[in-house]
Amino acid sequence: MFxxxxxxxxxxxxxxxxxxxQQYGDEARLLSGGHSLLPIxxxxxxxxxxLVDIARIAELGQIAEEGGRISVGAAVRHHQVHISELLRSxxxxxxxxxxxxxxxxxxxxxxxxxxxxxxDPAADYPAAVLALEGEVRxxxxxxxxxxxxxxxxxxxMTTAIRPGxxxxxxxxxxxxxxxxxxxFKHRQPASGFAIVGVAACLRLDKGGTCQGARxxxxxxxxxxxxxxxxxNALNGKAPDAKALADAAVHAADGIDPxxxxxxxxxxxxxxxxxxxxxxxxxxxxxxxH
Amino acid sequence: MxxxxxxxxxxxxxxxxxxxLLVHYLRDVAGLTGTHVGCExxxxxxxxxxxxxxxxxxxxxxxxxxxxxxxxxxxxLVHDGQLHPVQEGFWEEHGLQCGYCTPGMIMASVDxxxxxxxxxxxxxxxxxxGNLCRCTGYQHIIKAVQYxxxxxxxxxxxx
Numbered sequence: 001m002f003x004x005x006x007x008x009x010x011x012x013x014x015x016x017x018x019x020x021x022q023q024y025g026d027e028a029r030l031l032s033g034g035h036s037l038l039p040i041x042x043x044x045x046x047x048x049x050x051l052v053d054i055a056r057i058a059e060l061g062q063i064a065e066e067g068g069r070i071s072v073g074a075a076v077r078h079h080q081v082h083i084s085e086l087l088r089s090x091x092x093x094x095x096x097x098x099x100x101x102x103x104x105x106x107x108x109x110x111x112x113x114x115x116x117x118x119x120d121p122a123a124d125y126p127a128a129v130l131a132l133e134g135e136v137r138x139x140x141x142x143x144x145x146x147x148x149x150x151x152x153x154x155x156x157m158t159t160a161i162r163p164g165x166x167x168x169x170x171x172x173x174x175x176x177x178x179x180x181x182x183x184f185k186h187r188q189p190a191s192g193f194a195i196v197g198v199a200a201c202l203r204l205d206k207g208g209t210c211q212g213a214r215x216x217x218x219x220x221x222x223x224x225x226x227x228x229x230x231x232n233a234l235n236g237k238a239p240d241a242k243a244l245a246d247a248a249v250h251a252a253d254g255i256d257p258x259x260x261x262x263x264x265x266x267x268x269x270x271x272x273x274x275x276x277x278x279x280x281x282x283x284x285x286x287x288x289h
Numbered sequence: 290m291x292x293x294x295x296x297x298x299x300x301x302x303x304x305x306x307x308x309x310l311l312v313h314y315l316r317d318v319a320g321l322t323g324t325h326v327g328c329e330x331x332x333x334x335x336x337x338x339x340x341x342x343x344x345x346x347x348x349x350x351x352x353x354x355x356x357x358x359x360x361x362x363x364x365x366l367v368h369d370g371q372l373h374p375v376q377e378g379f380w381e382e383h384g385l386q387c388g389y390c391t392p393g394m395i396m397a398s399v400d401x402x403x404x405x406x407x408x409x410x411x412x413x414x415x416x417x418x419g420n421l422c423r424c425t426g427y428q429h430i431i432k433a434v435q436y437x438x439x440x441x442x443x444x445x446x447x448x
Contacts, residue, residue: 005307008290034351039330055354103419105334106419
């Protein structure tokens, strides 16, 4: 298995990459770690005439804290996110999620920008980026814009990225001090993809009441989403076992679950409820710690 | 297009099609057939090599993406005729039967022991999640990695 023929271009800057995708239009695809794109090319599901490699653009490989926000460049690899001290201390949920992607070899190559732009319904990152209320930065020849994670994922493998735009970074406000978080997933045993993945973060106020609960869900539906029914059921409550279980019951509310050889729709919905409860329990335990 | 890299500490320059996968380059151009083609879908790990020190699946990387990189394949582990401790561990602990997954298992294990010189059994299993073996049931592979970890640690202590 190998891709159909293409021309390979290695961009040294975002500007150069933008010029190349403008020049080649529909015939060009961006290549970063290649762990979403190359499998598609090998299966000939896509046959672009031009690949524009953005993995070596220095600014896309940065993790930086500036003006109270933390920015992760599009070409930062999963393993780098997993081991970054800055991310572990201020965006622990993102680092934990990264460490759960695929396997070691995949984490050594795959990039956060590639995962988000591809928007596979079983990808892990979208759940964490939603729960952390990340903002995706999109650059084009006309300028740059930011899109909230909630507005970024539109449908199955469909995002808010417009033709001529490059996803250059995703940025976050640091998690509040004392926040509890957890990423729990049911893995497809061979690929490590999430059959269902749940990212939860929350904090407890002085009275021990749950505040600011945010739950991102992947694998269950055509796109990753915020499980707001769960969040609403939890905020303002004392997070005892019953409250968490009662909230988790709503994990699949209003969603038409995916089904495949690995899990039926009903089983996926049940997994979503169970893994939501587990993620919430773990997040609460960490918030108390 | 032109590709310049080092494989097992030897510099090479070749002209390759951009669509050539790294695993095909290593086997068919460089003649290093120790790296195996397994599932070709980035699941089985048989094609694992080290690229700039990190384990990657060479079926899911273009050769041109490795331009300028330092690559180590299973052939590059032997030094002065001596097996690498991980290779010795697979030999001593019967870490293989058919041998198909072995080069990838060994390269992933080398990556693990570089990051963690004293891994627990759980850490070894986690690190080898990306490598499938259909013969051994994994138990002997775990023992092989533990053998190598012990040997490498005692070697360092002696030095």
